[in-house]
Amino acid sequence: MIQAPDLPLWAAILVGLLVLAGAAFTLIGAIGLVRFKTFYERVHPPTIGTTLGTMLIILGSVICYSVLQSRLLLHEVLIALFVTLTTPVSLMLLARAAIYRDRTMGVEGVPPAERGRVKLDATDGSESRTSESA
Numbered sequence: 001m002i003q004a005p006d007l008p009l010w011a012a013i014l015v016g017l018l019v020l021a022g023a024a025f026t027l028i029g030a031i032g033l034v035r036f037k038t039f040y041e042r043v044h045p046p047t048i049g050t051t052l053g054t055m056l057i058i059l060g061s062v063i064c065y066s067v068l069q070s071r072l073l074l075h076e077v078l079i080a081l082f083v084t085l086t087t088p089v090s091l092m093l094l095a096r097a098a099i100y101r102d103r104t105m106g107v108e109g110v111p112p113a114e115r116g117r118v119k120l121d122a123t124d125g126s127e128s129r130t131s132e133s134a
Contacts, residue, residue, distance in 0.1 A: 006068060007064065007067060007068060008067065011063060011064065011067040014060070014063060015060040015061075015063055015064045016060075017060075018056050018057065018059050018060030018063070019056070019057055019060045021056050022052075022053040022055070022056030022057035022058075022059075022060065023053065023057070024053075025048075025049050025053035025056065026049050026050060026053030026054070027049070027053075028045070028049050029045045029046045029047070029048060029049015029050055029053065030045075030049065031045075032044070032045025032046065032049065033045055033046045038109070039098050040095065040098070040099075040111060043091055043094060043095055043098075044091070047087050047090075047091045050083070050087055051083060051084060051087050054080070054083045055080055055083075055084075058076045058077075058079055058080045061076050062076050062077075099111065
């Protein structure tokens with residue numbers, strides 16, 4: 001059973017715009033994934049596109065079902081919470097693992113280590129603290 005005819009015009013337009021905007025942000029993130037060359041450049045667009053695109057689509061869903069049920073429905077908030085928490089954490093873990101791997105292997109073009117951070121010795125994989133002052 002389709003409930004779209006029961007949706008008021010203002011809500012249908014708003015939901016449609018939110019869903020289209022969310023799909024557009026997700027598509028832009030996917031295009032960024034294909035367009036950039038290195039892993040470090042490729043890791044950001046899909047993360048931002050997925051998070052923002054999902055949030056807009058979920059907002060459209062909340063508005064649609066809240067208007068249809070005549071009460072506020074927040075079931076989708078759990079999806080938003082999980083996406084918001086897991087996507088950036090996954091980005092950080094993947095990026096740190098790639099940087100660690102590339103620094104230990106001595107790959108050129110790796111972002112430099114920050115001052116005061118753990119410095120890896122490429123020969124034996126041991127760690128040492130850097131204490132350079134500015």
